[in-house]
Amino acid sequence: MRVDVVSIFPEYFAPLDLSLIGRARASGTLQLAVHDLRTWTHDVHRTVDDTPYGGGPGMVMRPEPWGEALEALAPPGGNPPRLLVPTPAGAPFTQALAHELAAEPHLLFACGRYEGIDQRVLEHAASRMPVTEVSLGDYVLFGGEVAVLVILEAVTRLLPGVLGNVGSLDDESHAHGLLEAPMYTKPAVWRGQEVPTVLRSGDHGKIARWRRDEALARTVARRPDMIAALPPECLDPRDRAA
Numbered sequence: 001m002r003v004d005v006v007s008i009f010p011e012y013f014a015p016l017d018l019s020l021i022g023r024a025r026a027s028g029t030l031q032l033a034v035h036d037l038r039t040w041t042h043d044v045h046r047t048v049d050d051t052p053y054g055g056g057p058g059m060v061m062r063p064e065p066w067g068e069a070l071e072a073l074a075p076p077g078g079n080p081p082r083l084l085v086p087t088p089a090g091a092p093f094t095q096a097l098a099h100e101l102a103a104e105p106h107l108l109f110a111c112g113r114y115e116g117i118d119q120r121v122l123e124h125a126a127s128r129m130p131v132t133e134v135s136l137g138d139y140v141l142f143g144g145e146v147a148v149l150v151i152l153e154a155v156t157r158l159l160p161g162v163l164g165n166v167g168s169l170d171d172e173s174h175a176h177g178l179l180e181a182p183m184y185t186k187p188a189v190w191r192g193q194e195v196p197t198v199l200r201s202g203d204h205g206k207i208a209r210w211r212r213d214e215a216l217a218r219t220v221a222r223r224p225d226m227i228a229a230l231p232p233e234c235l236d237p238r239d240r241a242a
């Protein structure tokens, strides 16, 4: 997978050389390039923003540098990338979308700052490539860089060969529409608290049942919205009776 990121703070992405993402880049699974938006400015002050039409606080990112950047990184006529624009006004970023993005050959991230990017940039881009405005949640950040780090981690870990133990993808939170069950490791007793006996029973059927019950209970308690979204067949008949 090829990933291009455009930002006025390219140094934000230094952490991407670490750990699993660093290994994915070294192995060639992920080809990542980070670009400074100011590369596509031509004035002495390398200006990227201006005051908003219609008034109001803050500044808006100018369309010209973005237009040139997107043309340079997604040249007309080539196979277009999917443009991802983190914004508080975007669609929720979910594990399902992470899986969708992990199947894309080329992602192009536009990191907005200030009050956002001139809307015409996204409208013009949409005439040439798929554009997805995406939100991490209902809160406000200074810019899209942190959101891109989150999205890139969620997507990269789904790429073949990045996670050593592929099985770990199977039961993690949101893998089957539920939160994951509590996890334990040695010692069996710690500060007087004992690991649930079933987990040390060796009975894999009982263990699987216990973990599923715990996952369901946690999800009901913490994320009832996820329960409502579960397809009926996901709820075991015994659970339906409950």
Ligand SMILES: Nc1ccccc1-c1cnco1
Binding pocket: 086, 087, 088, 112, 113, 134, 135, 136, 137, 138, 139, 140, 141, 142, 143, 144, 145, 147
């Ligand atoms: N607040 C923001 C400001 C700029 C770019 C993205 C965001 C964002 C993304 N998800 C929540 O907020």
